[in-house]
Amino acid sequence: MKTRSVRTPGWLRDTAAVGSVVGWLLLAASCTGDVTGPDRERAERAAALGITSAELGDRIELIAHDSMGGRATPSPGLEMTAAYVVEQFRAFGLRPGGDQGYVQRFPIGAGVPFDAPNVIGWLEGSDPGLRGQYVVFSAHMDHLGIGTPVSGDSIYNGADDNASGTAAVLELAQAFAGLEPPPRRSLVFIAFSGEEVGLVGSRWYTDHPTIPLADIAANINLDMIGRNWTDAIVTSTSSSYLLQVAQEVASAQADLGLRVIEDPWPEQNLIRRSDQYAFVRYGIPGALFTSGLHGDYHQPSDEAETIDFEKTARVTRLLFHLGLRLASGDESPN
Ligand SMILES: [Zn+2]
Numbered sequence: 001m002k003t004r005s006v007r008t009p010g011w012l013r014d015t016a017a018v019g020s021v022v023g024w025l026l027l028a029a030s031c032t033g034d035v036t037g038p039d040r041e042r043a044e045r046a047a048a049l050g051i052t053s054a055e056l057g058d059r060i061e062l063i064a065h066d067s068m069g070g071r072a073t074p075s076p077g078l079e080m081t082a083a084y085v086v087e088q089f090r091a092f093g094l095r096p097g098g099d100q101g102y103v104q105r106f107p108i109g110a111g112v113p114f115d116a117p118n119v120i121g122w123l124e125g126s127d128p129g130l131r132g133q134y135v136v137f138s139a140h141m142d143h144l145g146i147g148t149p150v151s152g153d154s155i156y157n158g159a160d161d162n163a164s165g166t167a168a169v170l171e172l173a174q175a176f177a178g179l180e181p182p183p184r185r186s187l188v189f190i191a192f193s194g195e196e197v198g199l200v201g202s203r204w205y206t207d208h209p210t211i212p213l214a215d216i217a218a219n220i221n222l223d224m225i226g227r228n229w230t231d232a233i234v235t236s237t238s239s240s241y242l243l244q245v246a247q248e249v250a251s252a253q254a255d256l257g258l259r260v261i262e263d264p265w266p267e268q269n270l271i272r273r274s275d276q277y278a279f280v281r282y283g284i285p286g287a288l289f290t291s292g293l294h295g296d297y298h299q300p301s302d303e304a305e306t307i308d309f310e311k312t313a314r315v316t317r318l319l320f321h322l323g324l325r326l327a328s329g330d331e332s333p334n
Helices: 010-032 038-049 053-063 076-092 159-177 200-207 240-252 276-280 309-328
Strands: 103-107 115-123 134-140 145-150 153-156 186-192 216-222 232-237 259-262 286-290
Touching (some): 038 159, 038 309, 053 076, 053 159, 053 309, 076 115, 076 159, 076 186, 103 200, 115 200, 134 159, 134 309, 159 186, 159 216, 186 200, 186 309, 216 276, 216 309, 240 259, 240 309
Parallel strands (some): 134 186, 216 286, 232 259
Antiparallel strands (some): 145 153, 232 286
């Protein structure tokens, strides 16, 4: 645009002045991240409502589709799933958090001539004093692949385990990316591979972190969140603080109709059985969120039509509010 040669009318000058004051306030707010009050609450509620059962359902159906072949580590279907997550992270405007763009490749095992992808994207926090701390959301995108047929079906689709958690991490990333200004701490979103063969991808990530482990405030890991109770979600956590905050958030968001239940199955040792353990073993506060086992667990019948998309959306919204609290509060869990 060229320099204006005509004199700006008075009303426009006034509008511009008001605009610049508002702009300055927004800039000041976005610099400190210190945005509270009704407008901020409205923006946060709107972002949470962007997490919908329709979008979650589409993502779960895509990831758990027969064409993904059950996403074994390694497999072409797993690579296709990783490429989808990369494309989505890019579309949301996340920063690449891998060591090759969004991707971090890891060897599957000693002497095994294959590697597999983790996908990592992140959002920088708005508070210069806190943005060096990270809240990490994660879910494994791999499953069991093609195996022994059951009732003529050999594709282990892993819709609940764990297309549900992967889809939720995508929805969380989208919701946080749409919030302006972002929360005070930085947020990291990871889709791991190799979970089903021994937490290989998450162990590799925490052994070869792309951010300092000491700066990770908490890991919130989602594994199988789409089945069972419609009014509750289970957490298995290494941190009583995370349990307490999750329960407070569930009470504050009563319209979601969800209770947070402390792990009722200690004999299953859930804390060691999904990717949060890769963080917990380093002393990082970690929490698994899950709706628990069911008859289709690790069966070809774990398919998208068995998933309660509406409940999954409420769980994901709850975790969005938990993430807001962890990333915006004065107190760090770590
Ligand atoms: Zn599994």
